[in-house]
Amino acid sequence: MDFNAEDASIFESALSDDSSRPKVYIETYGCQMNVNDSEVVASILIANGYAITSNINEADVILINTCSIRENAETRVFGRIDLFGQVKKSKPSVLVGVLGCMAERLKDQLLEEKKVVDLVVGPDAYRELPVLLRAAEDGQKGINVLLSREETYADISPVRLDKNGVSAFVSIMRGCNNMCSYCVVPYTRGAERSRDPHTIVREVQELVDAGYREVTLLGQNVNSYHWEEQKGLVKQKISFSDLLEMVALVDPRLRVRFSTSHPKDLTNEVLYTMAMYENICNHIHLPVQSGSTRILQLMNRKYTREDYLDRIKAIRSIIPDCSISTDIIAGFCTETEVDHDMTLSIMREVGFDFAYMFKYSERPNTKAARQLKDDVPEEVKTRRLMEIIELQGKLSEQSKKNDVGKRFEVLIEGESKKSKDEFFGRTSQNKVVVFPKENHKIGEFVFVEVTDCTPATLIGHIVEE
Ligand code: SAH
Ligand code: SF4
Ligand code: F3S
Secondary structure, three states: OOOOHHHHHHHHHHOOOOOOOOEEEEEEOOOHHHHHHHHHHHHHHHHOOOEEEOOHHHOOEEEEEEOOOOHHHHHHHHHHHHHHHHHHHHOOOOEEEEEEHHHHHHOHHHHHHOOOOOEEEOOOOHHHHHHHHHHHHOOOOEEEOOOOOOOOOOOOOOOOOOOOOOEEEEEOEEOOOOOOOOOOHHHHHOOOEEOOHHHHHHHHHHHHHOOOOEEEEEOOOHHHOEEEEEEOOEEEEEEHHHHHHHHHOOOOOOEEEEEOOOOOOOOHHHHHHHHHOOOEOOEEEOOOEOOOHHHHHHOOOOOOHHHHHHHHHHHHHHOOOOEEEEEEEEOOOOOOHHHHHHHHHHHHHHOOOEEEEEEOOOOOOOHHHHHOOOOOOHHHHHHHHHHHHHHHHHHHHHHHHOOOOOEEEEEEEEEOOOOOOEEEEEOOOOOEEEEEOOOOOOOOEEEEEEEEEOOOOEEEEEEOO
């Protein structure tokens, strides 16, 4: 993760002037849950006498929070670990720790194969980090990759590392029970468990009190969030839609987003809750993966093309101005040209506003790796992915063009990268808009009229409501 000088100064002031604290540098790869986990790790380490630094050269401890989702994600991390080896050559006392999904997947293999690594800590063992670090300081390499059925870090207030002071991630659950055949996450993150809703609401309230204006509730499959508690004589059940309402009610001026929704679990109840509360953003990330029912079955996604389209219909009728984004995998095992065409046609039919698109990457020990042949040739995967990317380019452009001439409420998130005179922010539909600053500040809501667009952003100016 990138830090800027401003972040570093925030940390230093938060940590008193005690320069004797050992300094930890954290680099993060992978999904938003990993970003949030690094914030939990920072919180645990600060409470145990460490300081966080954004400068790798002044670090006493280098931590890399890793991702295993595709082979190239792991290759990138291996490259970084080798680079840390260079840092260690010039400063041998530096400790190097591997956290996250690669730690969980590769376990002691990482210690054996990468001599520079001093500790390996899986996603459910971060409370052990201070103990493992102390042992490593005494020359003892350490590993803890135990997965838990309970750990949700519910009581830990994450230290916001990417501090823009406006938007924050809040994890509401961990793990995944879905077992999509291609996916490594159930193995690296363990079984699904939901976090106590009262701790979620408390964390959201703290964020509001600290001036935050947007939260994104995170889970691999937020729609299966589930909590039960005893209220007197009755057992009370809290579903995702109940939780969404509880969070929306914390403050009407706080924007609420969530990710990721699984098509098989997205209920109308959730859609009605979204429609009812103005501050729940009108955007749903609903990974389709493939447009072919046969491939979806092999992927163990538990919905058909028709089921997916039924959910799209429900979204369109309950929340007419909702944007929809997705994830797509090209070239899954046995995928034919006909299957691929069905993916292209479902993309057209839905008209996705945005998509993350990937080539299938076989992950060791997953169901697909054990039972199916990764038989689509590399060049075919590449060509199909290119076709998907090209089509999505057109759909994304169309989605932006449809916004030209309209007005949107926009949360100002920061200064535009291209101009000091402009801000960027997002619409409720999660589209980025760039506009002249006038006399406004980061963190404010403004109304913006969209006058133009580029392939990546909307362009507009502030107007009166
Ligand atoms: N929990 C989320 C997504 C988790 S991973 C969900 O269920 O939708 C993010 C995306 O990575 C997935 O949606 C999928 O499109 C992609 N992905 C996961 N495993 C992959 C693999 N082995 N090869 C290629 N893409 C993969
Ligand atoms: Fe992986 Fe499927 Fe779980 Fe998403 S729902 S994390 S794709 S197993
Ligand atoms: Fe990657 Fe682990 Fe997230 S594999 S996508 S960091 S859950």
